[in-house]
Amino acid sequence: MMHATIEVTGLRKRxxxxxxxxxxxxxxxxxxxxxFVGPNGAGKSTTMRVILGLDAPDEGQALVNGQAYxxxxxxxxxxxxxxxxxxxxxxxxxxxxxxxxxxxxxxxAERVNEVIAQAGLQGVARRRAGxxxxxxxxxxxxxxxxxxxxxxxxxxxxxxxxxxxxxxWMRGFLRGLAAEGRAVLVSSHLMSELQDTADxxxxxxxxxxxxxxxxxxxxxxxxxxxxxxxxxxxxxxTTVLEDxxxxxxxxxxxxxxxxxxxxxxxxxxxxxxxxxxxxxxxxRATLEQAYMELTRDAVEFRPAGFDAAEAEEVGR
Amino acid sequence: MTTQxxxxxxxxxxxxxxxxxxxxxxxxxxxxxxxxSVRGWVIGMILAALLMVFIGVFAAANSNIGCQINGGPPKSxxxxxxxxxxxxxxxxxxxxFSFVHQPLTGNGSITARVTSLTGEHADLTxxxxxxxxxxxxxxxLGPWSKAGIIVKQSTKPGSAYAAMMVTGSNxxxxxxxxxxxxxxxxxxxxxAHPRLxxxxxxGDTITGLDSADGVHWTRVGTAQLTGLPATVxxxxxxxxxxxxxxxxxxxxxxxxxxxxxxxxVFDHVSLTPAAAGGTWTGTGIxxxxxxxxxxxxPSGRPFTRAGGTFTVTGSGDIAPVTPGPGxxxxxxxxxxxxxxxxLGLIAIVVVAAMFxxxxxxxxxxxxxxAATPRRGAVLAAKAVVIGAVAFVTGLxxxxxxxxxxxxxxxxxxxxxxxxxxxxxVRVIVGTAAVLALAAVFAVALGAVLRRSAAAIxxxxxxxxxxxxxxxxxxxxSGVGTWLLRLxxxxxxxxxxxxxxxxxxxxxxxxxxxxxxxxxxxxxxVLCLWAAAALGLAFVLLRRxxx
Numbered sequence: 042m043m044h045a046t047i048e049v050t051g052l053r054k055r056x057x058x059x060x061x062x063x064x065x066x067x068x069x070x071x072x073x074x075x076x077f078v079g080p081n082g083a084g085k086s087t088t089m090r091v092i093l094g095l096d097a098p099d100e101g102q103a104l105v106n107g108q109a110y111x112x113x114x115x116x117x118x119x120x121x122x123x124x125x126x127x128x129x130x131x132x133x134x135x136x137x138x139x140x141x142x143x144x145x146x147x148x149x150a151e152r153v154n155e156v157i158a159q160a161g162l163q164g165v166a167r168r169r170a171g172x173x174x175x176x177x178x179x180x181x182x183x184x185x186x187x188x189x190x191x192x193x194x195x196x197x198x199x200x201x202x203x204x205x206x207x208x209x210w211m212r213g214f215l216r217g218l219a220a221e222g223r224a225v226l227v228s229s230h231l232m233s234e235l236q237d238t239a240d241x242x243x244x245x246x247x248x249x250x251x252x253x254x255x256x257x258x259x260x261x262x263x264x265x266x267x268x269x270x271x272x273x274x275x276x277x278x279t280t281v282l283e284d285x286x287x288x289x290x291x292x293x294x295x296x297x298x299x300x301x302x303x304x305x306x307x308x309x310x311x312x313x314x315x316x317x318x319x320x321x322x323x324x325r326a327t328l329e330q331a332y333m334e335l336t337r338d339a340v341e342f343r344p345a346g347f348d349a350a351e352a353e354e355v356g357r
Numbered sequence: 358m359t360t361q362x363x364x365x366x367x368x369x370x371x372x373x374x375x376x377x378x379x380x381x382x383x384x385x386x387x388x389x390x391x392x393x394s395v396r397g398w399v400i401g402m403i404l405a406a407l408l409m410v411f412i413g414v415f416a417a418a419n420s421n422i423g424c425q426i427n428g429g430p431p432k433s434x435x436x437x438x439x440x441x442x443x444x445x446x447x448x449x450x451x452x453x454f455s456f457v458h459q460p461l462t463g464n465g466s467i468t469a470r471v472t473s474l475t476g477e478h479a480d481l482t483x484x485x486x487x488x489x490x491x492x493x494x495x496x497x498l499g500p501w502s503k504a505g506i507i508v509k510q511s512t513k514p515g516s517a518y519a520a521m522m523v524t525g526s527n528x529x530x531x532x533x534x535x536x537x538x539x540x541x542x543x544x545x546x547x548x549a550h551p552r553l554x555x556x557x558x559x560g561d562t563i564t565g566l567d568s569a570d571g572v573h574w575t576r577v578g579t580a581q582l583t584g585l586p587a588t589v590x591x592x593x594x595x596x597x598x599x600x601x602x603x604x605x606x607x608x609x610x611x612x613x614x615x616x617x618x619x620x621x622v623f624d625h626v627s628l629t630p631a632a633a634g635g636t637w638t639g640t641g642i643x644x645x646x647x648x649x650x651x652x653x654x655p656s657g658r659p660f661t662r663a664g665g666t667f668t669v670t671g672s673g674d675i676a677p678v679t680p681g682p683g684x685x686x687x688x689x690x691x692x693x694x695x696x697x698x699x700l701g702l703i704a705i706v707v708v709a710a711m712f713x714x715x716x717x718x719x720x721x722x723x724x725x726x727a728a729t730p731r732r733g734a735v736l737a738a739k740a741v742v743i744g745a746v747a748f749v750t751g752l753x754x755x756x757x758x759x760x761x762x763x764x765x766x767x768x769x770x771x772x773x774x775x776x777x778x779x780x781x782v783r784v785i786v787g788t789a790a791v792l793a794l795a796a797v798f799a800v801a802l803g804a805v806l807r808r809s810a811a812a813i814x815x816x817x818x819x820x821x822x823x824x825x826x827x828x829x830x831x832x833x834s835g836v837g838t839w840l841l842r843l844x845x846x847x848x849x850x851x852x853x854x855x856x857x858x859x860x861x862x863x864x865x866x867x868x869x870x871x872x873x874x875x876x877x878x879x880x881x882v883l884c885l886w887a888a889a890a891l892g893l894a895f896v897l898l899r900r901x902x903x
Contacts, residue, residue, distance in 0.1 A: 090902070090903070093723075094726070094727070094730045095723050095727060095902060095903040096902040097902060110730055111731075116727065116728065116729075122727055124720075124724075125720050125723065127719070127720065128719055128720035128723060129719060129721065130394075130715060130719060131719075132395050132397060133394045134394065137390060137394035140394075141387045141391045141394070142724070142728055144383055144384075145383055145387035145728045145729050146728065147383045
């Protein structure tokens with residue numbers, strides 16, 4: 042079986058004065074959850090629309106399973122997607138919504154019942170979708186994405202509007218999909234939503250990839266080798282450590298932040314010089330902090346007009 | 358809650374069995390599912406059908422005709438309809454004229470010279486004429502006042518004939534079997550410019566000739582009168598259709614009518630072979646004698662003879678009955694029961710436009726195009742589904758309107774202008790096809806404009822409004838005529854069951870059932886509009902980001 046992957050190469054797309062995509066490139070591997078994170082307006086939704094053949098890029102290409110999306114005969118059997126859970130005809134029931142989708146892919150009506158059960162919508166499937174809560178709409182969207190039993194799944198901000206129970210369900214669901222060997226691409230503007238879900242991260246800002254890495258290595262990189270030291274004699278400690286080549290910053294009355302030396306070396310130096318200390322700890326960044334660090338530029342130097350482009354992107 | 362992935366088949370494996378319904382069939386089923394699962398659209402289509410039937414059955418010419426004949430008991434409805442002649446082609450005809458005739462057996466010919474055609478008609482300058490009040494008549498010829506020679510199967514109204522005649526302002530004509538008309542010499546007849554006319558019978562074939570001098574003859578036309586008996590009636594005739602003044606005004610048109618008569622003067626009348634002892638008899642066929650009363654014909658007799666000169670005076674017409682005034686009957690056509698089509702059109706274009714535009718409003722278009730990247734196929738599937746739904750709706754409503762409406766009109770005393778069965782089928786099926794094409798046009802507009810209000814407005818303004826503007830004389834008739842030629846409304850011409858006969862003066866209005874284009878030409882105009890809108894939608898849908 043050929044591995045279904047999503048491969049995006051050098052996407053560039055301009056909406057009027059705004060460069061929405063500026064050389065976006067990454068790949069999504071099967072068997073893992075890839076988090077697609079970045080601040081609002083970073084180009085996540087635009088990238089997903091390009092992958093689905095909805096928007097045409099000015100440059101570059103997006104391939105699904107090695108093929109352009111537009112050349113797929115029944116694309117939902119290859120890649121399932123959910124861009125906007127609110128994209129429903131309010132007066133149509135969930136079941137009929139899934140039914141027309143199934144018809145368009147040459148799928149039987151029984152498959153509709155299966156995904157309704159899978160998404161936990163059995164009791165409400167014949168009700169008007171207009172009466173659904175956002176969480177129920179997300180589930181309905183997931184059901185639609187799963188209709189064709191695709192090897193790749195792509196979800197845009199699936200945690201939006203979900204209650205805590207739904208978020209837990211969604212995480213487990215995504216892990217389960219990856220465990221079955223599917224490629225899963227999930228976008229979010231909040232790293233915390235992906236912290237325990239994603240294996241791989243594609244961090245984007247201003248239309249291009251800032252980091253394309255595993256969660257573990259992103260944490261390691263962000264942590265650097267900062268060491269926190271508590272001592273009653275900060276001046277002496279500073280002298281000793283600076284002599285050893287470290288950079289020392291005073292962060293409190295008895296607290297120092299040391300960079301340039303690992304924690305063991307700090308302990309050895311202080312012990313050797315008989316400088317008393319009460320605590321030495323290696324600083325550990327959270328994923329959120331790492332993400333903030335990475336995307337700071339993208340947020341701070343957001344060009345004028347970006348907000349408008351994002352509003353349109355979300356509103357459509 | 359846990360993930361329920363145990364029932365999950367292997368990812369990427371083909372699900373749902375064989376890929377049946379692949380391609381366009383699956384798309385059609387998808388779009389049909391979309392349509393039927395929105396209750397408002399289904400109700401909209403039912404509403405369209407109900408409006409059509411309601412207007413067709415209850416709103417068109419809803420008057421009961423009453424009468425009291427010769428002091429008898431008052432009657433109403435069908436009992437008031439006089440016997441109506443039908444021509445050899447089955448159509449309802451006028452067949453009333455003054456006939457000076459004698460029998461002719463076997464092959465032969467009749468020749469006569471016409472030296473004068475004069476006429477009188479009711480004076481309508483002083484307002485409407487009361488029938489039986491002895492209208493004041495003023496001199497004047499209608500364009501189709503006529504006098505000439507005729508070979509007729511019998512004196513029974515509606516029987517087959519062929520005639521050569523001079524007319525008020527259409528020169529010499531050969532006409533036969535009511536619907537057929539061919540032009541001969543142009544110009545008005547007078548003593549200085551007489552016209553010689555000849556009809557020659559050979560079996561079922563009648564040939565008409567004209568001449569200015571009796572030496573040089575020109576063939577005007579040839580008529581095949583199948584089943585003509587050995588003995589026929591030949592002779593001279595004169596008649597003149599009712600004089601009608603139509604006033605077009607804002608919101609409609611009004612007509613004033615009154616009687617008219619024509620007088621033809623004939624000499625050099627010859628019959629070959631000359632009938633031994635043949636005498637000329639004057640008969641008012643179908644009540645077509647001279648108009649009675651002051652200023653009427655010479656003593657009310659159909660003809661006078663002075664030596665070889667015959668003066669024949671008559672009124673009426675030898676022509677098909679057409680809708681509108683001047684026929685002498687309250688008439689109804691098949692398509693009058695389909696007058697509600699314009700209301701049905703409104704409902705249908707609203708639903709059809711929204712069938713596409715709501716997908717844009719809800720962002721559902723992205724789901725649709727992600728499911729089917731072949732955007733042209735999506736457009737085609739939507740057009741086929743909404744077109745088919747509109748067609749079935751229109752067919753049911755049209756058939757029902759005609760089946761219920763026409764007998765109702767006839768029972769009220771209206772004379773149905775019958776048409777061949779195939780024409781009736783064309784009118785009914787054509788109406789359904791017009792609704793279908795209008796739906797296709799509107800759904801394509803929806804794809805182009807992407808907003809419900811804009812698409813619905815454009816569709817209604819182009820499809821329905823021209824019908825109202827032209828039909829109710831809201832715009833000058835010249836403008837109205839061009840609207841009915843150029844806009845999608847032209848397609849409604851498919852409803853016209855009675856052709857426009859040049860030899861009959863008609864009020865040309867869609868309300869009367871007349872369109873400036875022939876049924877299929879008008880239908881083709883609508884087809885072009887639908888095709889153009891589809892083409893534009895196809896290009897834009899593929900080019901634009903969803």
